[in-house]
Structure formats: structure tokens, C-alpha cells
Amino acid sequence: MSCFPCFGKKKEEGNQGGVEPGPASNMTPPDPVQAPAGYAPAAAAVTPPKPANDARPGGDDEASLRGAISAQAFAFRELAAATDHFTPYNLVGEGGFFRVYKGQLEKNGQTVAIKQLDKHGFQGNKEFLAGVSKLSQLHHENLIDLVGYCADGDQRLLVYESVPxxxxxxxxxxxxxxxxxxxxxxxxxxxxxxxxxxxxxxxxxxxxxxxxxxxxxxxxxxxxxxxxxxxxxxxxxxxxxxxxxxxxxxxxxxxxxxxxxxxxxxxxxxxxxxxxxxxxxxxxxxxxxxxxxxxxxxxxxxxxxxxxxxxxxxxxxxxxxxxxxxxxxxxxxxxxxxxxxxxxxxxx
Incomplete structure (x- = not known):
């Protein structure tokens, strides 16, 4: 049963993004969103094939996680340039373990909100990538869109659409x-x-x-x-x-x-x-x-x-x-x- 019955019984006229509720058991999850055709995970591009008996941790798992993320991977230097190196005048908000900066991507001029997460507030790279993969599958008119992410070294950033x-x-x-x-x-x-x-x-x-x-x-x-x-x-x-x-x-x-x-x-x-x-x-x-x-x-x-x-x-x-x-x-x-x-x- 919906938690919000009074607002969810039917779509209002003219609202193209309303979700028409019903019993939870009858609802099917949204179709998985595949990575863009032109996107190649960075780890996969630079890592040579490993023999079957190579037991080194990381590599393959992280490449698979990156490939499952339907959002753009950014290098830290790109997001630093977009925010003028995270200068205070681009700071637009902060929370318990993140700061939000206004930025403009150099490649396409898009204005975005860049959320810089506390380096010490998260577990490992794999866990972060797994979480980003789940976030990147969530799409609805009334949710902010995840444009991309950055997982360079110990840097953890999320890039969202800008809402004016x-x-x-x-x-x-x-x-x-x-x-x-x-x-x-x-x-x-x-x-x-x-x-x-x-x-x-x-x-x-x-x-x-x-x-x-x-x-x-x-x-x-x-x-x-x-x-x-x-x-x-x-x-x-x-x-x-x-x-x-x-x-x-x-x-x-x-x-x-x-x-x-x-x-x-x-x-x-x-x-x-x-x-x-x-x-x-x-x-x-x-x-x-x-x-x-x-x-x-x-x-x-x-x-x-x-x-x-x-x-x-x-x-x-x-x-x-x-x-x-x-x-x-x-x-x-x-x-x-x-x-x-x-x-x-x-x-x-």
C-alpha cells in the first residue's frame, strides 16, 4: 500500500510525471538503464587482460562496477576546473559529510551541482561504486538526476543536474x-x-x-x-x-x-x-x-x-x-x- 494515498490515487491533469500507484506487489521496477554506447570504463581501458589464476583483488570487480553505472565518470581535475578549484564563492550548500559547489563543465558548458563527499565518511572504492550504480538507476521527474561521479584515488564526488x-x-x-x-x-x-x-x-x-x-x-x-x-x-x-x-x-x-x-x-x-x-x-x-x-x-x-x-x-x-x-x-x-x-x- 502506498505511504502517500491522498496524493497518489491518480495523476493530476497536465502532470506528465505523476506515478500512478497500485498495490506494491503489482508494480514492476523500472527497466535497467544501460551505460551509454560510447562509454568505456577507465579501468578496463588501461588494464591488460589477466590470466585466470591472477588472484589480485580489485581490478576486474571495479571495472564491472564502473561499467554498470549509467552516469558519466569524471576525472577529479575536470570537476576541480568546473568549480574553479572548489573556491568558496562557488560553495552553495553543505551537510554533515559533504559540500555542494556550483560548477560548469568545460566540455559542454552544462551548469551542474557538484557534491564533494567527506573522504573519511565512506568505506572502499568498490562500495562507493556499488552505491553510485544504484543511484544512477533512479529516474523520475521528481528526483534530481545524477549526471556523473568521480572516484579518483580517495576523492568521492557526485555530479547532479542544476536546479535554478x-x-x-x-x-x-x-x-x-x-x-x-x-x-x-x-x-x-x-x-x-x-x-x-x-x-x-x-x-x-x-x-x-x-x-x-x-x-x-x-x-x-x-x-x-x-x-x-x-x-x-x-x-x-x-x-x-x-x-x-x-x-x-x-x-x-x-x-x-x-x-x-x-x-x-x-x-x-x-x-x-x-x-x-x-x-x-x-x-x-x-x-x-x-x-x-x-x-x-x-x-x-x-x-x-x-x-x-x-x-x-x-x-x-x-x-x-x-x-x-x-x-x-x-x-x-x-x-x-x-x-x-x-x-x-x-x-x-
């Missing part, structure tokens, strides 16, 4: 006076697309992917405000390419994770659904997951929202004052019900 409009956080919280707030329909478009991306990871990806750190800052928006999820699979990549469960909550996730994830450090599809519920409440209310500038009983957005979940007459109190006049009451009721279900709360 920033994150959901940039358009939802602490807006400057001259910036127009997202209207109700756009917020629901983001919610729908994010649900489709999560549903794909849970029910159509093979093997399934537990996100583990789903939050507003991991939802990127393109020029048309189509959401694209990023950073999925990174925790698994750090553990050697496994798919579930995910351990150790990352930095910046406080207030977004399910209580059991905070306690145990083990993420599941159920905890992903909880995090989606938190983002839904944020989309409705325009509030951060945790805001220490609020009164103590309002600092956590879920704690603040729970009393209103209990009384349908108070649903309107959840709505962001910036869009107070434009939301449809019936749609609000449905979205609040969806959020409450994800947060495992009963409502009238």
Missing part, C-alpha cells in the same frame, strides 16, 4: 518584503510532486530506497516550481551502498524525523512518511520545523499543530497568514487529514 530556483525553504520561510509568497496551488503542486518522488523510491525503485532525511531543504524547485528531491540514498552510500535501514540521523534533521528515528537512528518507510507529514504542515503553515523565536509551546511545528488536528473547526488556524484568503476549505481538510495520517495522529 533553490530549495523549498528558500520560498517558504523568512521571505523578504519584496518576495511574493508561494500560493496555495503551488504549495500543493510541491506536495504532490514530493509525494510522487517518495512513492517511486519506496515502491518502484529496485531495490527500494529509504530516504531517511526527507525535509524542506532537500526539496529543490525548478523554474516552474516542479519539486525534485535530492540527497536520497546518501546515508546508504556512506554505509557501503545498502538500501535499508538507514542509521544515524544527519545534521539539520531535528524536528523533521519520526520519534522512533530520533531514538534508534533507524529510518524506515514509515519514518519517511512521518517526515513527509512534517513538510505538509510546513507547506500549510509557512512555519519551520523548529523555530526557537516562537513561544516554547509553538517552537516545534508538530507540537503546535496537534491541538488543531483534534478540532476540524480550528483547521484554518494552521494556514499561513500570507495565503489566508485563498485556500479552499475542502482542500485544506483533505491535506490536514493527510498530514495527520503521516504523523500517526487520529483526527475527528
Amino acid at each position: 530556483a533553490g530549495t523549498l525553504e528558500d520560498h517558504l520561510f523568512d521571505l523578504p518584503a519584496d518576495k511574493k509568497p508561494m500560493d496555495w496551488c503551488t504549495r500543493m503542486k510541491v506536495a504532490y510532486g514530493a509525494a510522487q518522488g517518495l512513492e517511486y523510491l519506496h515502491e518502484k525503485a529496485s531495490p527500494p530506497v529509504v530516504y531517511g532525511e526527507f525535509r524542506a531543504s532537500h526539496i529543490l524547485l525548478d523554474a516552474d516550481f516542479t519539486p525534485k528531491l535530492t540527497d536520497f540514498g546518501l546515508a546508504q552510500l556512506g554505509q557501503g551502498g545498502g538500501s535499508a535501514p538507514v542509521a544515524s540521523p544527519m545534521m539539520g534533521s531535528f524536528g523533521c524525523c519520526a520519534p522512533e528515528y530520533d531514538r534508534s537512528g533507524q529510518a524506515t518507510m514509515k519514518s519517511d512518511a512521518y517526515s513527509f507529514g512534517v513538510v505538509l504542515v510546513q507547506l500549510i503553515s509557512g512555519r519551520r520545523a523548529v523555530d526557537t523565536s516562537k513561544p516554547v509551546d509553538e517552537q516545534n511545528v508538530v507540537t503546535w499543530a496537534l491541538p488543531m488536528f483534534k478540532d476540524q473547526k480550528r483547521y484554518h488556524e494552521l494556514v499561513d497568514p500570507l495565503i489566508k484568503k485563498e485556500y479552499p476549505a475542502k482542500a485544506l481538510n483533505q491535506v490536514v487529514a493527510m498530514a495527520a495520517m503521516c504523523l500517526q495522529e487520529e483526527i475527528p
Whole structure:
């Protein structure tokens, strides 16, 4: 059964990227994506054939893993040139074990986001390549596309398509006076697309992917405000390419994770659904997951929202004052019900 039934029952008109859900047992994984015809793994090109009794570790296995990756292999020098040697003015974000730089590839001029991973946060080259191979097979309108990777020596980098409009956080919280707030329909478009991306990871990806750190800052928006999820699979990549469960909550996730994830450090599809519920409440209310500038009983957005979940007459109190006049009451009721279900709360 889908974790996101209210957003996954049917495709909206005009949405070409929606995933039409059904029972998980009836869903077939996406067809494997083969490496481009012109791509030859670097290791295979320079390594001469070895006799059958050659027992040296590495070589052949790594070549096979590289060949299974349907994304471009970059040399470290190419990505250093693309980011002007990772200068601070190209730094656009960072997480617990990575930094993200804006870059422009010299070969084709494509603007990309280059994620430089902590050299000490990952196991071996084979494990990294196996994880990248799995990431390179994930394709959906609401997921960020992996363009390529780098595994030169101890360097570990991922190259993603660039998404121009920033994150959901940039358009939802602490807006400057001259910036127009997202209207109700756009917020629901983001919610729908994010649900489709999560549903794909849970029910159509093979093997399934537990996100583990789903939050507003991991939802990127393109020029048309189509959401694209990023950073999925990174925790698994750090553990050697496994798919579930995910351990150790990352930095910046406080207030977004399910209580059991905070306690145990083990993420599941159920905890992903909880995090989606938190983002839904944020989309409705325009509030951060945790805001220490609020009164103590309002600092956590879920704690603040729970009393209103209990009384349908108070649903309107959840709505962001910036869009107070434009939301449809019936749609609000449905979205609040969806959020409450994800947060495992009963409502009238």
C-alpha cells in the first residue's frame, strides 16, 4: 500500500510525471538503464587482460562496477576546473559529510551541482561504486538526476543536474518584503510532486530506497516550481551502498524525523512518511520545523499543530497568514487529514 494515498490515487491533469500507484506487489521496477554506447570504463581501458589464476583483488570487480553505472565518470581535475578549484564563492550548500559547489563543465558548458563527499565518511572504492550504480538507476521527474561521479584515488564526488530556483525553504520561510509568497496551488503542486518522488523510491525503485532525511531543504524547485528531491540514498552510500535501514540521523534533521528515528537512528518507510507529514504542515503553515523565536509551546511545528488536528473547526488556524484568503476549505481538510495520517495522529 502506498505511504502517500491522498496524493497518489491518480495523476493530476497536465502532470506528465505523476506515478500512478497500485498495490506494491503489482508494480514492476523500472527497466535497467544501460551505460551509454560510447562509454568505456577507465579501468578496463588501461588494464591488460589477466590470466585466470591472477588472484589480485580489485581490478576486474571495479571495472564491472564502473561499467554498470549509467552516469558519466569524471576525472577529479575536470570537476576541480568546473568549480574553479572548489573556491568558496562557488560553495552553495553543505551537510554533515559533504559540500555542494556550483560548477560548469568545460566540455559542454552544462551548469551542474557538484557534491564533494567527506573522504573519511565512506568505506572502499568498490562500495562507493556499488552505491553510485544504484543511484544512477533512479529516474523520475521528481528526483534530481545524477549526471556523473568521480572516484579518483580517495576523492568521492557526485555530479547532479542544476536546479535554478533553490530549495523549498528558500520560498517558504523568512521571505523578504519584496518576495511574493508561494500560493496555495503551488504549495500543493510541491506536495504532490514530493509525494510522487517518495512513492517511486519506496515502491518502484529496485531495490527500494529509504530516504531517511526527507525535509524542506532537500526539496529543490525548478523554474516552474516542479519539486525534485535530492540527497536520497546518501546515508546508504556512506554505509557501503545498502538500501535499508538507514542509521544515524544527519545534521539539520531535528524536528523533521519520526520519534522512533530520533531514538534508534533507524529510518524506515514509515519514518519517511512521518517526515513527509512534517513538510505538509510546513507547506500549510509557512512555519519551520523548529523555530526557537516562537513561544516554547509553538517552537516545534508538530507540537503546535496537534491541538488543531483534534478540532476540524480550528483547521484554518494552521494556514499561513500570507495565503489566508485563498485556500479552499475542502482542500485544506483533505491535506490536514493527510498530514495527520503521516504523523500517526487520529483526527475527528
